[in-house]
Amino acid sequence: xxxxxxxxxxxxxxxxxxxxxxxxxxxxxxxxxxxxxxxxxxxxxxxxxxxxxxxxxxxxxxxxxxxxxxxxxxxxxxxxxxxxxxxxxxxxxxxxxxxxxxxxx
Amino acid sequence: xxxxxxxxxxxxxxxxxxxxxxxxxxxxxxxxxxxxxxxxxxxxxxxxxxxxxxxxxxxxxxxxxxxxxxxxxxxxxxxxxxxxxxxxxxxxxxxxxxxxxxxxxxxxxxxxxxxxxxxxxxxxxxxxxxxxxxxxxxxxxxxxxxxxxxxxxxxxxxxxxxxxxxxxxxxxxxxxxxxxxxxxxxxxxxxxxxxxxxxxxxxxxxxxxxxxxxxxxxxxxxxxxxxxxxxxxxxxxxxxxxxxxxxxxx
Numbered sequence: 001x002x003x004x005x006x007x008x009x010x011x012x013x014x015x016x017x018x019x020x021x022x023x024x025x026x027x028x029x030x031x032x033x034x035x036x037x038x039x040x041x042x043x044x045x046x047x048x049x050x051x052x053x054x055x056x057x058x059x060x061x062x063x064x065x066x067x068x069x070x071x072x073x074x075x076x077x078x079x080x081x082x083x084x085x086x087x088x089x090x091x092x093x094x095x096x097x098x099x100x101x102x103x104x105x
Numbered sequence: 106x107x108x109x110x111x112x113x114x115x116x117x118x119x120x121x122x123x124x125x126x127x128x129x130x131x132x133x134x135x136x137x138x139x140x141x142x143x144x145x146x147x148x149x150x151x152x153x154x155x156x157x158x159x160x161x162x163x164x165x166x167x168x169x170x171x172x173x174x175x176x177x178x179x180x181x182x183x184x185x186x187x188x189x190x191x192x193x194x195x196x197x198x199x200x201x202x203x204x205x206x207x208x209x210x211x212x213x214x215x216x217x218x219x220x221x222x223x224x225x226x227x228x229x230x231x232x233x234x235x236x237x238x239x240x241x242x243x244x245x246x247x248x249x250x251x252x253x254x255x256x257x258x259x260x261x262x263x264x265x266x267x268x269x270x271x272x273x274x275x276x277x278x279x280x281x282x283x284x285x286x287x288x289x290x291x292x293x294x295x296x297x298x299x300x301x302x303x304x305x306x307x308x309x310x311x312x313x314x315x316x317x318x319x320x321x322x323x324x325x326x327x328x329x330x331x332x333x334x335x336x337x338x339x340x341x342x343x344x345x346x347x348x349x350x351x352x353x354x355x
Binding site for chain 1 (some may be wrong): 209211214215217218219220231232233305306308309310311313329336338340342343344
Protein backbone atom coordinates (compact mmCIF):
# COMPACT_ATOMS: atom_id res chain seq x y z
CA UNK A 1 0.00 0.00 0.00
CA UNK A 2 1.46 3.40 -0.97
CA UNK A 3 1.63 6.38 1.38
CA UNK A 4 -1.41 8.02 -0.26
CA UNK A 5 -3.59 5.03 0.55
CA UNK A 6 -2.13 4.74 4.02
CA UNK A 7 -3.07 8.40 4.61
CA UNK A 8 -6.63 7.71 3.42
CA UNK A 9 -6.87 4.76 5.81
CA UNK A 10 -5.50 6.82 8.65
CA UNK A 11 -7.98 9.67 8.02
CA UNK A 12 -10.91 7.26 7.79
CA UNK A 13 -9.89 5.47 10.98
CA UNK A 14 -9.55 8.80 12.80
CA UNK A 15 -13.06 9.81 11.68
CA UNK A 16 -14.53 6.47 12.72
CA UNK A 17 -12.77 6.54 16.09
CA UNK A 18 -13.98 10.10 16.73
CA UNK A 19 -17.56 9.25 15.70
CA UNK A 20 -17.43 6.31 18.10
CA UNK A 21 -16.09 8.50 20.91
CA UNK A 22 -18.83 11.10 20.34
CA UNK A 23 -21.49 8.40 20.26
CA UNK A 24 -20.21 6.96 23.53
CA UNK A 25 -20.27 10.43 25.12
CA UNK A 26 -23.85 10.85 23.96
CA UNK A 27 -24.77 7.42 25.31
CA UNK A 28 -23.22 8.18 28.71
CA UNK A 29 -24.98 11.55 28.88
CA UNK A 30 -28.30 9.89 28.19
CA UNK A 31 -27.63 7.29 30.86
CA UNK A 32 -27.78 10.00 33.51
CA UNK A 33 -31.02 9.42 35.34
CA UNK A 34 -32.76 11.28 38.16
CA UNK A 35 -34.37 9.10 40.81
CA UNK A 36 -35.66 10.27 44.21
CA UNK A 37 -33.91 13.60 43.50
CA UNK A 38 -30.54 11.85 43.18
CA UNK A 39 -28.48 11.38 40.03
CA UNK A 40 -27.51 7.93 38.77
CA UNK A 41 -25.86 6.46 35.70
CA UNK A 42 -27.95 3.69 34.18
CA UNK A 43 -24.88 1.55 33.46
CA UNK A 44 -23.94 -2.04 34.21
CA UNK A 45 -22.41 -1.16 37.60
CA UNK A 46 -25.55 0.51 38.93
CA UNK A 47 -27.81 -2.20 37.54
CA UNK A 48 -25.68 -4.95 39.08
CA UNK A 49 -25.52 -3.19 42.45
CA UNK A 50 -29.27 -2.60 42.62
CA UNK A 51 -30.04 -6.10 41.40
CA UNK A 52 -27.76 -7.66 44.03
CA UNK A 53 -29.05 -5.53 46.92
CA UNK A 54 -32.64 -6.16 45.86
CA UNK A 55 -32.10 -9.91 46.32
CA UNK A 56 -31.12 -9.35 49.95
CA UNK A 57 -33.27 -6.48 51.18
CA UNK A 58 -36.62 -4.80 50.59
CA UNK A 59 -35.14 -1.32 50.98
CA UNK A 60 -31.57 -0.08 51.06
CA UNK A 61 -29.25 2.89 50.53
CA UNK A 62 -27.03 3.53 47.52
CA UNK A 63 -24.70 6.42 46.65
CA UNK A 64 -25.44 8.58 43.63
CA UNK A 65 -22.80 9.97 41.23
CA UNK A 66 -22.03 12.84 43.63
CA UNK A 67 -21.75 10.47 46.61
CA UNK A 68 -25.07 11.51 48.08
CA UNK A 69 -27.01 8.68 49.75
CA UNK A 70 -30.35 7.67 48.32
CA UNK A 71 -32.93 5.55 50.12
CA UNK A 72 -34.37 3.01 47.70
CA UNK A 73 -37.75 1.87 48.95
CA UNK A 74 -39.02 0.38 45.71
CA UNK A 75 -36.09 -1.59 44.30
CA UNK A 76 -38.04 -3.18 41.45
CA UNK A 77 -39.25 0.19 40.19
CA UNK A 78 -35.71 1.58 40.32
CA UNK A 79 -34.24 -1.47 38.60
CA UNK A 80 -36.87 -1.39 35.85
CA UNK A 81 -36.12 2.27 35.15
CA UNK A 82 -32.37 1.67 35.12
CA UNK A 83 -32.66 -1.24 32.70
CA UNK A 84 -35.07 0.61 30.44
CA UNK A 85 -32.75 3.62 30.17
CA UNK A 86 -29.68 1.42 29.77
CA UNK A 87 -31.17 -0.56 26.92
CA UNK A 88 -32.62 2.51 25.22
CA UNK A 89 -29.17 4.13 25.11
CA UNK A 90 -27.40 0.92 24.09
CA UNK A 91 -29.85 0.32 21.25
CA UNK A 92 -29.10 3.79 19.89
CA UNK A 93 -25.37 3.17 20.22
CA UNK A 94 -25.63 -0.25 18.59
CA UNK A 95 -27.24 1.29 15.49
CA UNK A 96 -24.43 3.79 15.13
CA UNK A 97 -21.83 1.09 15.76
CA UNK A 98 -23.25 -0.90 12.86
CA UNK A 99 -23.05 2.14 10.59
CA UNK A 100 -19.42 2.64 11.58
CA UNK A 101 -18.62 -1.01 10.86
CA UNK A 102 -19.99 -0.52 7.33
CA UNK A 103 -17.83 2.59 6.86
CA UNK A 104 -14.71 0.72 7.95
CA UNK A 105 -15.19 -2.19 5.57
CA UNK B 106 -40.88 24.41 42.94
CA UNK B 107 -40.38 26.38 39.71
CA UNK B 108 -37.66 25.54 37.20
CA UNK B 109 -36.62 27.76 34.31
CA UNK B 110 -33.82 28.79 32.00
CA UNK B 111 -31.94 32.08 32.39
CA UNK B 112 -29.99 33.45 29.41
CA UNK B 113 -27.78 36.53 29.20
CA UNK B 114 -27.63 38.09 25.75
CA UNK B 115 -26.12 41.39 24.68
CA UNK B 116 -25.29 42.25 21.07
CA UNK B 117 -21.82 43.67 20.53
CA UNK B 118 -20.51 45.63 17.53
CA UNK B 119 -18.88 42.41 16.30
CA UNK B 120 -21.42 39.69 17.15
CA UNK B 121 -25.19 39.70 17.02
CA UNK B 122 -25.72 37.43 19.99
CA UNK B 123 -29.49 37.75 19.71
CA UNK B 124 -29.35 35.57 16.57
CA UNK B 125 -27.64 32.83 18.59
CA UNK B 126 -30.14 33.32 21.42
CA UNK B 127 -33.08 32.90 19.04
CA UNK B 128 -31.73 29.52 17.90
CA UNK B 129 -30.89 28.58 21.48
CA UNK B 130 -34.44 29.41 22.62
CA UNK B 131 -36.00 27.35 19.81
CA UNK B 132 -34.04 24.33 21.03
CA UNK B 133 -34.99 24.90 24.67
CA UNK B 134 -38.65 25.10 23.70
CA UNK B 135 -38.43 21.85 21.79
CA UNK B 136 -36.41 19.73 24.23
CA UNK B 137 -36.80 21.22 27.71
CA UNK B 138 -40.16 22.99 27.53
CA UNK B 139 -39.24 25.19 30.45
CA UNK B 140 -40.01 28.83 31.09
CA UNK B 141 -37.28 31.12 29.73
CA UNK B 142 -36.02 34.48 30.96
CA UNK B 143 -33.65 36.54 28.81
CA UNK B 144 -31.58 39.25 30.46
CA UNK B 145 -30.64 41.78 27.80
CA UNK B 146 -30.30 45.48 27.01
CA UNK B 147 -32.84 47.64 25.18
CA UNK B 148 -30.90 47.71 21.88
CA UNK B 149 -30.64 43.92 21.72
CA UNK B 150 -34.23 43.49 22.91
CA UNK B 151 -35.53 45.51 19.96
CA UNK B 152 -33.75 43.17 17.53
CA UNK B 153 -35.30 39.95 18.85
CA UNK B 154 -37.94 38.43 16.62
CA UNK B 155 -41.26 37.56 18.31
CA UNK B 156 -40.79 34.17 20.00
CA UNK B 157 -43.95 33.67 22.02
CA UNK B 158 -43.93 33.46 25.78
CA UNK B 159 -40.47 34.66 26.89
CA UNK B 160 -39.72 36.83 29.93
CA UNK B 161 -37.32 39.70 29.33
CA UNK B 162 -35.36 41.60 31.93
CA UNK B 163 -33.73 44.76 30.60
CA UNK B 164 -30.50 46.00 32.15
CA UNK B 165 -27.48 48.11 31.19
CA UNK B 166 -24.45 45.83 30.89
CA UNK B 167 -21.00 46.87 32.11
CA UNK B 168 -18.75 47.69 29.20
CA UNK B 169 -15.00 47.41 28.84
CA UNK B 170 -14.12 43.73 28.88
CA UNK B 171 -12.65 42.26 25.70
CA UNK B 172 -11.41 38.96 24.40
CA UNK B 173 -9.73 37.40 21.42
CA UNK B 174 -11.96 35.80 18.80
CA UNK B 175 -10.50 34.33 15.60
CA UNK B 176 -7.43 36.55 15.80
CA UNK B 177 -9.30 39.78 16.57
CA UNK B 178 -10.01 41.63 19.80
CA UNK B 179 -13.78 41.86 20.34
CA UNK B 180 -16.13 43.29 22.98
CA UNK B 181 -17.23 40.89 25.68
CA UNK B 182 -20.23 41.74 27.84
CA UNK B 183 -19.88 38.94 30.38
CA UNK B 184 -19.91 40.72 33.74
CA UNK B 185 -23.62 40.48 34.47
CA UNK B 186 -23.72 36.75 35.07
CA UNK B 187 -22.67 37.33 38.67
CA UNK B 188 -26.18 38.75 39.14
CA UNK B 189 -27.90 35.55 38.03
CA UNK B 190 -29.15 34.72 41.52
CA UNK B 191 -30.89 38.09 41.74
CA UNK B 192 -32.14 38.07 38.15
CA UNK B 193 -33.59 34.57 38.21
CA UNK B 194 -37.31 34.33 39.04
CA UNK B 195 -37.03 30.53 39.48
CA UNK B 196 -36.39 28.23 42.45
CA UNK B 197 -34.21 26.05 40.23
CA UNK B 198 -32.37 27.83 37.44
CA UNK B 199 -30.55 26.53 34.40
CA UNK B 200 -28.18 29.40 33.64
CA UNK B 201 -27.10 28.99 30.06
CA UNK B 202 -24.90 30.75 27.50
CA UNK B 203 -26.85 31.74 24.39
CA UNK B 204 -24.35 29.75 22.30
CA UNK B 205 -25.22 26.49 24.06
CA UNK B 206 -27.68 24.41 22.06
CA UNK B 207 -29.73 21.62 23.55
CA UNK B 208 -30.52 18.58 21.45
CA UNK B 209 -31.57 16.29 24.30
CA UNK B 210 -33.48 16.27 27.58
CA UNK B 211 -30.35 15.77 29.67
CA UNK B 212 -30.62 19.13 31.44
CA UNK B 213 -34.19 18.32 32.38
CA UNK B 214 -32.98 15.09 33.98
CA UNK B 215 -30.31 17.00 35.94
CA UNK B 216 -32.84 19.61 37.06
CA UNK B 217 -34.95 16.87 38.67
CA UNK B 218 -32.22 16.14 41.20
CA UNK B 219 -31.43 17.86 44.48
CA UNK B 220 -28.46 20.22 44.09
CA UNK B 221 -27.26 23.60 45.25
CA UNK B 222 -24.89 24.38 42.41
CA UNK B 223 -23.95 22.10 39.53
CA UNK B 224 -21.85 22.60 36.41
CA UNK B 225 -19.36 20.90 34.11
CA UNK B 226 -15.73 20.40 35.09
CA UNK B 227 -14.81 18.47 31.95
CA UNK B 228 -15.17 19.15 28.23
CA UNK B 229 -15.05 17.05 25.11
CA UNK B 230 -13.98 18.47 21.74
CA UNK B 231 -16.35 16.96 19.19
CA UNK B 232 -13.87 17.50 16.36
CA UNK B 233 -11.41 15.21 18.13
CA UNK B 234 -8.61 17.77 17.88
CA UNK B 235 -8.52 18.71 21.60
CA UNK B 236 -8.53 22.42 20.81
CA UNK B 237 -10.58 23.55 23.81
CA UNK B 238 -8.50 23.12 26.91
CA UNK B 239 -5.32 25.13 27.33
CA UNK B 240 -2.22 23.89 29.11
CA UNK B 241 -1.15 25.33 32.47
CA UNK B 242 -3.75 28.11 32.32
CA UNK B 243 -3.89 28.39 36.12
CA UNK B 244 -3.37 26.42 39.32
CA UNK B 245 -7.12 26.15 39.72
CA UNK B 246 -9.42 23.18 39.12
CA UNK B 247 -11.23 24.68 36.13
CA UNK B 248 -14.99 24.56 35.68
CA UNK B 249 -17.16 25.67 32.78
CA UNK B 250 -19.76 28.35 33.49
CA UNK B 251 -21.45 27.75 30.12
CA UNK B 252 -24.32 25.85 31.68
CA UNK B 253 -24.85 26.07 35.42
CA UNK B 254 -27.72 24.75 37.50
CA UNK B 255 -28.44 26.32 40.86
CA UNK B 256 -31.17 26.11 43.44
CA UNK B 257 -32.05 29.20 45.42
CA UNK B 258 -30.81 28.93 48.99
CA UNK B 259 -27.94 29.97 51.22
CA UNK B 260 -25.29 27.98 49.36
CA UNK B 261 -26.09 29.28 45.87
CA UNK B 262 -26.44 32.82 47.20
CA UNK B 263 -23.01 32.52 48.82
CA UNK B 264 -21.50 31.36 45.50
CA UNK B 265 -22.88 34.35 43.60
CA UNK B 266 -21.90 36.78 46.38
CA UNK B 267 -18.41 35.29 46.19
CA UNK B 268 -18.37 35.73 42.39
CA UNK B 269 -19.31 39.40 42.80
CA UNK B 270 -16.47 39.80 45.31
CA UNK B 271 -14.03 38.06 42.93
CA UNK B 272 -15.16 40.34 40.11
CA UNK B 273 -14.37 43.43 42.21
CA UNK B 274 -10.94 42.08 43.17
CA UNK B 275 -10.17 40.08 40.06
CA UNK B 276 -6.55 41.21 39.79
CA UNK B 277 -5.84 39.78 43.25
CA UNK B 278 -7.52 36.43 42.58
CA UNK B 279 -5.96 36.18 39.14
CA UNK B 280 -2.58 36.58 40.77
CA UNK B 281 -3.43 34.19 43.61
CA UNK B 282 -4.42 31.39 41.23
CA UNK B 283 -1.75 32.27 38.64
CA UNK B 284 -4.31 32.64 35.89
CA UNK B 285 -2.58 33.40 32.60
CA UNK B 286 -5.65 34.82 30.87
CA UNK B 287 -5.63 38.55 31.58
CA UNK B 288 -9.28 39.53 31.06
CA UNK B 289 -12.17 38.64 33.34
CA UNK B 290 -13.63 35.27 32.43
CA UNK B 291 -16.64 33.70 34.15
CA UNK B 292 -15.18 30.17 34.01
CA UNK B 293 -12.34 31.31 36.27
CA UNK B 294 -14.56 33.40 38.55
CA UNK B 295 -16.93 30.46 39.07
CA UNK B 296 -14.01 28.08 39.63
CA UNK B 297 -12.44 30.42 42.21
CA UNK B 298 -15.77 30.83 44.04
CA UNK B 299 -16.32 27.06 44.24
CA UNK B 300 -12.73 26.52 45.35
CA UNK B 301 -12.99 29.17 48.07
CA UNK B 302 -16.37 28.01 49.35
CA UNK B 303 -15.88 24.24 48.95
CA UNK B 304 -19.30 23.74 47.38
CA UNK B 305 -20.73 22.52 44.11
CA UNK B 306 -21.48 19.27 42.34
CA UNK B 307 -20.23 18.41 38.91
CA UNK B 308 -22.13 17.09 35.93
CA UNK B 309 -20.55 13.65 35.51
CA UNK B 310 -20.35 13.72 31.72
CA UNK B 311 -18.19 16.23 29.83
CA UNK B 312 -19.64 19.20 27.99
CA UNK B 313 -19.47 18.70 24.22
CA UNK B 314 -17.90 21.65 22.45
CA UNK B 315 -16.98 22.93 19.01
CA UNK B 316 -14.03 25.34 19.12
CA UNK B 317 -13.98 28.69 17.30
CA UNK B 318 -11.70 27.10 14.70
CA UNK B 319 -14.64 24.97 13.59
CA UNK B 320 -17.25 26.47 11.25
CA UNK B 321 -20.88 25.58 11.80
CA UNK B 322 -22.39 25.26 8.34
CA UNK B 323 -25.95 24.31 9.14
CA UNK B 324 -28.28 23.15 11.86
CA UNK B 325 -31.76 21.86 12.33
CA UNK B 326 -33.72 20.86 15.41
CA UNK B 327 -31.91 17.50 15.57
CA UNK B 328 -28.27 18.54 15.33
CA UNK B 329 -25.46 20.61 13.90
CA UNK B 330 -23.36 20.20 10.76
CA UNK B 331 -19.84 21.55 11.08
CA UNK B 332 -16.68 21.83 9.03
CA UNK B 333 -13.07 21.57 10.08
CA UNK B 334 -10.05 21.04 7.83
CA UNK B 335 -12.39 20.53 4.84
CA UNK B 336 -14.13 17.67 6.65
CA UNK B 337 -17.86 18.01 7.13
CA UNK B 338 -19.46 16.22 10.06
CA UNK B 339 -22.79 16.11 11.85
CA UNK B 340 -23.58 15.76 15.53
CA UNK B 341 -27.07 15.01 16.77
CA UNK B 342 -28.89 14.13 19.97
CA UNK B 343 -26.19 15.79 22.06
CA UNK B 344 -26.11 19.24 23.70
CA UNK B 345 -23.31 21.36 22.23
CA UNK B 346 -21.47 24.54 23.16
CA UNK B 347 -20.62 26.25 19.84
CA UNK B 348 -17.82 28.81 19.85
CA UNK B 349 -18.31 29.92 16.23
CA UNK B 350 -20.36 33.09 16.85
CA UNK B 351 -21.13 34.01 13.25
CA UNK B 352 -23.04 31.03 11.92
CA UNK B 353 -26.49 32.33 12.85
CA UNK B 354 -25.91 35.56 10.94
CA UNK B 355 -26.39 33.66 7.70
